[in-house]
Amino acid sequence: MDEFMGVLQRPDFIGNLILHIEYTVLATVLGILIAIPVAVLVHRSNAGSTIAINVGNIGRAVPSLAVLALMFPVFGLGFDSALFALTLLAVPPILINAVVGLRQVSPQILDSAKGMGLSGLQVLTGIQVPIAAPIIFAGIRTSAVLIVASVTLATFIGGGGLGDYIVEGYQRNSTAIALAGALAVAVLAVITEATFAGLQRAFTPKGLRIAQKRGRATK
Amino acid sequence: MIEFEGVSKTYAGSDRPVVNDLTFNIKDGEICVLVGPSGCGKTTSMRMVNRLIEPSEGRILIDGEPNTSMSGTQLRRKIGYAIQQIGLFPHRSIADNIATVPNLLGWDKDRTNGRVDELMDLVGLPPDQYRGRYPAELSGGQQQRIGVARALAADPPIMLMDEPFGAVDPITRDRLQNEFLHIQENIKKTIVFVTHDIDEAIKMGDKIAILKEGGILAQYDTPENVLVNPASEFVQSFVGGDRVLKRLSLTRVGDVELEPPTGNGHDLPRILEEWSLRDALSEIIGAGADRGVVVQNGDSNGSSSGTITLDSIREISHGAGTPRG
Numbered sequence: 001m002d003e004f005m006g007v008l009q010r011p012d013f014i015g016n017l018i019l020h021i022e023y024t025v026l027a028t029v030l031g032i033l034i035a036i037p038v039a040v041l042v043h044r045s046n047a048g049s050t051i052a053i054n055v056g057n058i059g060r061a062v063p064s065l066a067v068l069a070l071m072f073p074v075f076g077l078g079f080d081s082a083l084f085a086l087t088l089l090a091v092p093p094i095l096i097n098a099v100v101g102l103r104q105v106s107p108q109i110l111d112s113a114k115g116m117g118l119s120g121l122q123v124l125t126g127i128q129v130p131i132a133a134p135i136i137f138a139g140i141r142t143s144a145v146l147i148v149a150s151v152t153l154a155t156f157i158g159g160g161g162l163g164d165y166i167v168e169g170y171q172r173n174s175t176a177i178a179l180a181g182a183l184a185v186a187v188l189a190v191i192t193e194a195t196f197a198g199l200q201r202a203f204t205p206k207g208l209r210i211a212q213k214r215g216r217a218t219k
Numbered sequence: 220m221i222e223f224e225g226v227s228k229t230y231a232g233s234d235r236p237v238v239n240d241l242t243f244n245i246k247d248g249e250i251c252v253l254v255g256p257s258g259c260g261k262t263t264s265m266r267m268v269n270r271l272i273e274p275s276e277g278r279i280l281i282d283g284e285p286n287t288s289m290s291g292t293q294l295r296r297k298i299g300y301a302i303q304q305i306g307l308f309p310h311r312s313i314a315d316n317i318a319t320v321p322n323l324l325g326w327d328k329d330r331t332n333g334r335v336d337e338l339m340d341l342v343g344l345p346p347d348q349y350r351g352r353y354p355a356e357l358s359g360g361q362q363q364r365i366g367v368a369r370a371l372a373a374d375p376p377i378m379l380m381d382e383p384f385g386a387v388d389p390i391t392r393d394r395l396q397n398e399f400l401h402i403q404e405n406i407k408k409t410i411v412f413v414t415h416d417i418d419e420a421i422k423m424g425d426k427i428a429i430l431k432e433g434g435i436l437a438q439y440d441t442p443e444n445v446l447v448n449p450a451s452e453f454v455q456s457f458v459g460g461d462r463v464l465k466r467l468s469l470t471r472v473g474d475v476e477l478e479p480p481t482g483n484g485h486d487l488p489r490i491l492e493e494w495s496l497r498d499a500l501s502e503i504i505g506a507g508a509d510r511g512v513v514v515q516n517g518d519s520n521g522s523s524s525g526t527i528t529l530d531s532i533r534e535i536s537h538g539a540g541t542p543r544g
Contacts, residue, residue, distance in 0.1 A: 112306025115271055115379070116320050116369075117296030130310045205310035207353035214355050 007165055007180035017184060020161040023086055023151040024192065028144045030083075031090025036136070039098030040124065049099050056099075059092035064150040072157045082151075082159030089150055090143040097139025101132030134204040141196035148189045152181070162188075221245040221268060221377065221409060225277035228263055228434070237263050238434035240277070245426070247376075248407040252424035254414055256457070260434030261413045265379050268411055269298045281377065296323055299370035299378035299408070303385035305362045307354040313339070313365055314350040320373040338368040341402060360391040367399065371406070381413045396422060417458055421446070421465055429454050442469055463536050467496040475535065477513055477525025487512045490527055500532050 007013060042048030068085040075081035105128050113123045129136075152163035162181045169178025201209075221244065228238040238260040245251040253261040266272040268279055270291040279286045286294055307316050314335045321331040339346040342364040354362055363384055370378055384392045384399075400423065403410070414420055420427050421442040429437045429445065431453050438450040446466040449455040458465065473492035488506035490499045490513045503511045510528040 106306075108302060108306040109308060111271070112300060112302055112366075113308070113319075115269060115295060115300035115302070115306075117292050117294075117323055118319075119292050122323075127308060131308075207308075207310045207312065207355060210353045211309050211355035 001176070003174055003176035004180050007177050008184075013165075016160055016162055016164055017188075020148075020151050020185070020188065023083060023154060023159070023161055024144060024147045024188070026083055027086035027090045027147045027151075028140065030087040031094050031143050031147075032140060034087070035091045035094035035139075036098055039095055039102060043099050043102040049103060052099050053096055056092035056096040059088065060096075064089055065153050065156070068153050068157050068159075077158035079159055081157050082154035082161075085157075086147055086150060086154070090147050093142040093146065094136070094139040097142075098132070098136045101135030101139075102128050104135070105131045130205050131208065134200060134208060137196070137200035137203050141193070141200055144192050144196055145189055148185065148192050152185055220247055220280075220282060221251075221411070222280040223264075223277070224280065226264070226267060226274045226279060227276040228260070228267065228272060229275045236260075236275070236434055238267070238274070241434065241436055242277075243428060243436060243439045245409060245411065247409050249425040250403065250410040250412055250423055251426045251428060252412045252414060252420040253428050253430060254417055254420035254424075255430035255437075256432060257415060258432050259430035261415075261428075261430050262381055263434065264430070265381060265411050265413045268377070268379055269295045269300065271295075296320055296373065297375050297377070299373075299375040299380075301366045301370035301378065301380045301383040303382035305354075305366040305386065307362055307365060307369070309354050311353075312350065313344070313352050313354070313357070314346075316354070316365060317369045317372050319369060320375075324373055326373075334372060334374075338371055341371075342368045343398065344368075359387045360395060363387055363391075363395055364398075367395075371408075376409060378408045378410045379413075380410060382415070383412075384419070385414075392419075399423075418465065418468075421469065429457060431457075464497050464500075467500060467532065467536055468498075470496045470535065472496060472499050472513055472527060473524075475527065475531065477527055478510075478531070480512065480523045480526055487526070489514050491515075492524065496527075496532055496535060499527055500529070503527075503529060503532075 038052060042052045064085075067088050068082065071081040071085040071088075075084055109127060109131070110123060113127045118126065151159075151161045152166055154161045155163035155167050162184050165181025165184075166178045169175065169181065204212075223241045223243050226238060226241040227236050229236040237258075241264060253264055255261050263272055267274050268281075268286065270286060308319075311319075314332075317335045317338055318331045321334060326334075335350070336346040339349060344361060344364060349357075349361075354365070357365065363386065367380075367383060370380070370383075384395045387395065396419065412420075412423055414423070420429075424442055426439065427442055427445050428439045431437045437457075438445055438454045440448075440450075443466065445454065446458060446462045446469075449458055449462070455462075471492070472490055472494050475496070487508050488502045488511040490502055490511040492513055492515055494502075499511060503509070509530075510526045512523050513525050513527055514523050
């Protein structure tokens, strides 16, 4: 117990916690900035969407550690390498959900929007994105939680973060130290999950929430 | 006026046109129904008016101007558009849905709100009750009403309607059709109305354009003339074997000359003035009578304006030149 508390009271603990959060936020934001524009570009094309979804699925199947390992020859050890690898991990769930979300808006809704004189951009921003918002947010939520967990691996390429304590715990054969790091990550993951669940709900337009509750097909 | 001038559409990669050399005019204030079997190009023809589809050949003039004289987006904001699946935006309130085009046109808030309320009243959904609701909270019939209100929002002189009453049960459809005809009496829009249902075409159309497969115009005429003088075997079979009955459905009992009431008529069937001759015929035959007492409303002791006989119906069905109600 003392060892456990000792970790939490170490001067570098707060720094690693903040770094862990920093990785998560940056990787998720970069993931959004990459995945959403790609989804917007490809979703109208069947071939483009299929490629994007398949690349996304392959991306999800690649183990996190392998992605990290592949990066360090390119960027060397440390922050950049870890962030790049984490961003690559963040992209697939957001990309897949954004493509699926934008594509599942019914052709009738798009047709009536266009038929009333909305421009292509107005259809995208005013109709498709709001209707797809819950699905897009579910993707971001998946990514964020995935990243929180994966940042623990950054330690292997000298990236720091809460993974340091887990590895240290193993090396020093101290469950308490490893547990301190692991629990902190778990708490972060739960907070992330809850935050994004709230955001997802907040970004679901009221009309869609009613539709979901009523089980009506409005997509 | 909308003028189709030699309009054809052939999709890339196909050698057969879906719309073939279409030439006809739609007069201001008229409902022109495009009707025909699937694959006859009726929807394609309609969608070329607001350039959701561009013709391969020919052109479409609106009030003398080619519809290509402005951008497609600008053009579409000036033409009402209502479709079968309604296409209401599920994430927007009813009021916001109706306000779509006024907002695109940059109307100020008061004007838009006033117009939304006016339209909601027009289609029979009280604004104080429905303004803030969402499409998912409305029945199919109510959604269709909102779809029509939305298409009318910026008061466009022209409306395009693709089976706008298609997604509801027959009873609701009948009511929506009647309501819309009633609204049209006042607003006098120029309407291109697409349906596959000949009965709806006869009921709704001032003119009917019957298209056959390959997008060829088989006949363009009033419902009356289409029924009395089908231009071809195709039209005759499309109109159906009951075209005499269909023709009777065009005339309201109240619009024909009645015979004076005879006796007390207690054992005769009651016919409402607003019924069609077809309904009257059905009622009289069903009651095993040769005439019916015409009354002004459903009230059984409502005053009788006369009697209608099987003979008079038969005479009208022979084409004695009754004006269309």
